[in-house]
Amino acid sequence: DQQVKQNSPSLSVQEGRISILNCDYTNSMFDYFLWYKKYPAEGPTFLISISSIKDKNEDGRFTVFLNKSAKHLSLHIVPSQPGDSAVYFCAASDSGGGADGLTFGKGTHLIIQP
Amino acid sequence: EPEVTQTPSHQVTQMGQEVILRCVPISNHLYFYWYRQILGQKVEFLVSFYNNEISEKSEIFDDQFSVERPDGSNFTLKIRSTKLEDSAMYFCASRWASGSNEQFFGPGTRLTVL
Numbered sequence: 201d202q203q204v205k206q207n208s209p210s211l212s213v214q215e216g217r218i219s220i221l222n223c224d225y226t227n228s229m230f231d232y233f234l235w236y237k238k239y240p241a242e243g244p245t246f247l248i249s250i251s252s253i254k255d256k257n258e259d260g261r262f263t264v265f266l267n268k269s270a271k272h273l274s275l276h277i278v279p280s281q282p283g284d285s286a287v288y289f290c291a292a293s294d295s296g297g298g299a300d301g302l303t304f305g306k307g308t309h310l311i312i313q314p
Numbered sequence: 315e316p317e318v319t320q321t322p323s324h325q326v327t328q329m330g331q332e333v334i335l336r337c338v339p340i341s342n343h344l345y346f347y348w349y350r351q352i353l354g355q356k357v358e359f360l361v362s363f364y365n366n367e368i369s370e371k372s373e374i375f376d377d378q379f380s381v382e383r384p385d386g387s388n389f390t391l392k393i394r395s396t397k398l399e400d401s402a403m404y405f406c407a408s409r410w411a412s413g414s415n416e417q418f419f420g421p422g423t424r425l426t427v428l
Contacts, residue, residue: 232415243318243405243419244357289357293415300370301347301359302417 203227204292206305214313219277221308223290226271230292234302235264235275238287247288248275277310285312316340318420320406326426330395335423337389337406345409346389347417348381350374350402357405363389396427 205224213219221235231252236244250257250264250273257264263276277284287309291302319338327333339346348360362369363381378394389408393400403424407417 234416236419241421243320243407243421246416246418249416291357295415300415301349301362301372302357302415303359304357306356 202305203230204290204303204305206288206290206308208308209306210309210311212311212313213280215282216279219275219280219284219310219312221275221277221288221290221310223273223275223305224271225273225292227292227294227303228271229294230303232293232295233264233266233273234291234293235262236289236291236304237284238289238307244289280310280312282312282314285310318406318408318418320404320420320423322423323421324424324426326428327396329398329427333393333396333425335391335393335404335406335425337391337420338387339389339406339408340410340418341387343408343410343418345369345411345417346381346383347407347409348391349405349407349419351405351422352399352402360391393425396425398427401425401427 234249235247238244248259248262248264250266266273287307289307290305293300321336346363349357351357359372361371361375380392382390403422405422406420409417
């Protein structure tokens with residue numbers, strides 16, 4: 201039962217170009233979405249989040265877009281840098297602020313080519 | 315910058331033994347979580363803890379698991395009688411308060427059950 205889906209296990213992007221990572225969800229109760237970055241042997245690092253009342257949130261090189269009707273969100277990284285090479289997880293919750301745990305996707309391994 | 319810490323980084327145990335995984339959440343955070351990631355799989359929510367009691371638990375969090383906040387700083391996960399399938403990375407996370415759901419993760423404890 202995959203409530204959060206990241207259909208691309210890996211993505212290769214040239215340095216300096218835009219990286220677009222996609223995520224789909226099935227649970228219409230989800231109202232808060234987050235992106236995490238993870239290096240091997242480390243815990244997930246919070247990147248950026250978006251509430252369901254918004255359709256875009258931007259923080260420096262990172263922008264998250266939310267399309268509620270399509271139950272789809274994406275993370276844009278521009279320009280991509282070598283240090284961005286990592287596994288990116290999409291996560292969602294249906295609390296909007298309560299104590300609910302996050303539901304994660306399987307992750308996309310982003311590889312930035314020099 | 316404050317961070318979540320976890321000890322030990324790697325724990326090896328025999329099947330049937332009890333293990334305690336320890337976490338020190340970020341000091342002013344109020345919500346605490348445990349997640350696990352079996353090798354090659356996605357990060358899965360186990361339990362959330364707020365105001366000295368469990369707020370939510372997943373179906374994974376059965377009677378062999380328990381959590382405790384024994385003092386003002388530590389948050390522990392106990393597995394009473396470990397099974398081979400409990401081998402995984404266990405991540406602790408914490409969050410400040412309601413209104414947002416940015417959870418900050420520790421580096422994880424790798425549990426190996428032999």
